Structures are given as C-alpha cells and as structure tokens.
Amino acid sequence: MADHISTHYVKSGYATSDDIVLSQTPTTRTVLRPALHAGGVRGEVIRQKIGEEGNWADINDVDFRKLPADCGVAIELSTEATALLHTKLTQLYEVQKQKGAAPGDHSYVVAGSDEVVLVTGATRQKAIKELVDGDHSEEFWNELAKKDADLASRLAASQLQLVRETAIRQFADDIATYVSDEDHWQQFFETHPWMLQAAFSSPVFMLRGEAYVGGKRAAGRQGSGGVATDFLFSDESTKVSRSSRLRHLERSSLVGCIEVGADSGDAQEIYSASPGLSGGVVQTRNQMAVAVDHFKSVIGDEFKDLNQIHPKGVLIVGDSSGLTERKKASFNFFRQGLFSMTVITYDELLSRLGILYDVRVEELGEPKR
Secondary structure, three states, rough: OOEEEEEEEEEOOOOEOOOEEEEEOOEEEEEEEEEEEEEEEEEEEEEEEOOOOOOOOEOOOOOOHHHOOOOOOOOOHHHHHHHHHHHHHHHHHHHHHHHHOOEEEEEEEEEOOOOOOOOOOOOOOHHHHHHOOOOOOOOHHHHHHHHHHHHHHHHHHHHHHHHHHHHHHHHHHHHHHHHOOOOHHHHHHHOOOOHHHOOOOOEEEEEEEEEOOOOOEEEEEOOOEEEEEEEEEEOOOOOOOOOOEEOOHHHHHHHHEEEOOOOOOOOEEEEEHHHHHHHHHHHHHHHHHHHHHHHHHHOOOOOOOOOOEEEEEEEOOOOOOOOHHHHHHHHHHHHHHOOOEEEHHEEEEHHHHHHHHOOHHHOOOOOOO
C-alpha cells in the first residue's frame, strides 16, 4: 500500500517530517516525530494527551538530567506499533537516501514497484491507457471526479487523444497497405468518421455512411438505377448537405500526360488530369446532382431543416507525396477551378489530421509501395 512522507526544510541539511501515530486511545497516543539529516534519520518517541479543545499536546516533558537515579520513563510499544515503527523508519531512510534533506516542502509517495506507475514523457501513453482501460469501478471514477475533477477531465481527454493517435497511425499504415481497396476505406471511415470531418472547411456531422440515392433502395448498393455516395454529412451551421466520395489511386495516377512543354521543370510544363481523377470528379458531381432530388428518400423527415438545394462534394483521392513540383502545380490548378467541391488526397488528409490532433505524422515513415 502506498504511503506519503512529507518533509519540511528547517536549516542546512536538516528537515522535519510529520508526526507518525504509532498507537492511540481516545485520550492518549504515542507518536514518532522524525527528522532527516545528512547522516540519516533521527527522531523522538512522544506520549501525547488530548486537550480540552481536541488538540494533542506533549505530556512527557521530563528532564532526565534532574531525575533521581532510580527513576525513569517507559513507553511501551505493542507488536503492531513496533511493526509500524519499523515500516516508517524504513520509508524515511529510503527518502533520506534518495532525496536527502531537500530544501522546501515536499511530499513523497513510498510504495512497491507493483503499486505505483512512474509516468514520464516516454511512458505517458502506456500509463494513461492502463489507468483508463483498467477494471476500475464506477465508485473509483466518481471518487476521482470529487477529489480532482480537473484530473478526471484531463484523463478523459487524454484517452480520447490516445484513441485518435492510434487511429491516425493505422491510417498511415493502411495508405501503404490498401492501395486501391475502396471497400476497406468505406469501412475504415465509417469507424472513424471524425477523420473525414477534417476534409471539410467547416464543422460537420455524419448523417449516414454508404447511401444509395436515386433508385429503389435508400441504403446499400442493392437497388437499381441509382447512385451510391460513400458518406452524407451536414454542415453544423449552414445545414448544407455534403456528399463525400472515396477513390484511391496510385500516386502517379493523379495527373495524366504532359500537355504543354517538355519535362524541363519550367513554368510551361503542365499536365492534364488523369482519367481516374477526372472520373472521380464526374462521379462526385453526379452524386451531388442526383442527391438534390433524392435526399429525402435517404434520410426521411429526421432532418427537415437540411439544405438540400446546394449540396457540396468532397472527393478523397490518390497520394500526392510523390508528385514533382510541376505535376503538383497542375493538380492544384485543376482542383482549385472546381465549384462547390473539394478534392483532397489521402496523404494531405493524413497531414491535416496530424496538425489538428498534434500527431507527428512525418515520424510514421514513408509509405512503402
């Protein structure tokens, strides 16, 4: 069981500690009054009596130099009190050994290695995870909230941050592993919709995952004659509906053939959009157009105030990290000319998530192709 040792610096190389109650009755008690110094631990064993106002006062104030030779004072310690004295002296010696008589007021936790967790910068994540994931009772968290509401709130926030960091790291790994598996990304972002929120320029909330509009069925791909959009979002403030489309391409597939100039790197070198990129834009545009007429069949009357007239589109496509400067410029020219639509690459989304949630994505390594 963890114990606390408090010290108060008195003078050079000397500090006192709180009285340690060795035994007690309703009216009297025996205490150890310890002190730490450069040579070790010293102290006094004192008998105290409770006063009229309920405070404890020393009662064995005897000058042994003036006592007759056959007189003395005996303070008996029970087995339990003697064991406690041994335990406390051992703890005090450990504090003295490691910290000495440190200047100022200090409070030390003394416990076995299996009873405490030393939290440093390197072990912070593991410690928080073990605390939050531990099988603690509701009473434990209620008591923690009562004693330190700020700590309880910070633990909750830290746990959320740990979950986000883990998911972002998985995202970075999956970009390399699931190059063109759109079903994987569908499931991944349904599990982590907050990641897609980073692709929008304003706060949004997800209305539905994969939705099927314009055909016989509102959800899934089992209908006929309809259009599938991967995610439906709503702008938190303007209530504008937003359609998100996932499309994963090889990093070389964002731009197509060179249109003007040679491969010289100068300003005349421009590239057309690749068929995969332009096809993804057309798909998203088509979803936006069809959605205007068929959103009600998807979400029903639950969101009556949703603006269905001017939907926005987001296309998440490809990997721009390997593009040359001129290819990246051509890609930017293409997407900057789009209206009511945002095009963002998977690596750009990863970078944006790293900034938003303070995760150093550059340390996750270069995706292997």
